[in-house]
Amino acid sequence: MSAQPKYYIVEASALPEVFLKVAEAKRLLSTGEASTVNEATHMTDISRSAFYKYRDAVLPFQNMMTGRIITFQLLLHDEPGLLSEILGVFAEAGANIITINSIVPTNGTAIVTISAETIDLNITLEELLGKLSTTHGVLKADVLAG
Numbered sequence: 001m002s003a004q005p006k007y008y009i010v011e012a013s014a015l016p017e018v019f020l021k022v023a024e025a026k027r028l029l030s031t032g033e034a035s036t037v038n039e040a041t042h043m044t045d046i047s048r049s050a051f052y053k054y055r056d057a058v059l060p061f062q063n064m065m066t067g068r069i070i071t072f073q074l075l076l077h078d079e080p081g082l083l084s085e086i087l088g089v090f091a092e093a094g095a096n097i098i099t100i101n102s103i104v105p106t107n108g109t110a111i112v113t114i115s116a117e118t119i120d121l122n123i124t125l126e127e128l129l130g131k132l133s134t135t136h137g138v139l140k141a142d143v144l145a146g
Helices: 017-031 037-044 048-054 082-093 125-133
Strands: 069-077 096-102 109-117 138-145
Touching: 017 037, 017 048, 037 048, 069 082, 069 125, 082 096, 082 109, 082 125, 125 138
Parallel strands: none
Antiparallel strands: 069 109, 069 138, 096 109
């Protein structure tokens, strides 16, 4: 049984340089300034192994205007009713859905991005992420911004 991840907000100047470089490499890839991991790691002067070691653990904290809108990215099996079940998890937690975006499913999976207002959550963000992660049909659940 694996432990649920814990999250911390840490000021960037307190982080080891490798974390900042991994975050920058991820930004370069997401904006298209770098088209490959090799190119992004070269541009940020880190090894590919360092990038792969920390890429899923280093996420930038985006300070949104309200401070209460969180954007989630989910990788889902393409199954009827799954999105409805996921929206039920959000509703049960007290989250108010702001936007839902989905790409056309390929190879039996789809990426869905959901932004939700979380001011009225009745559970912690970590618990919500845990519930999403353990929902049948969810392959991966991450917080993108918030």
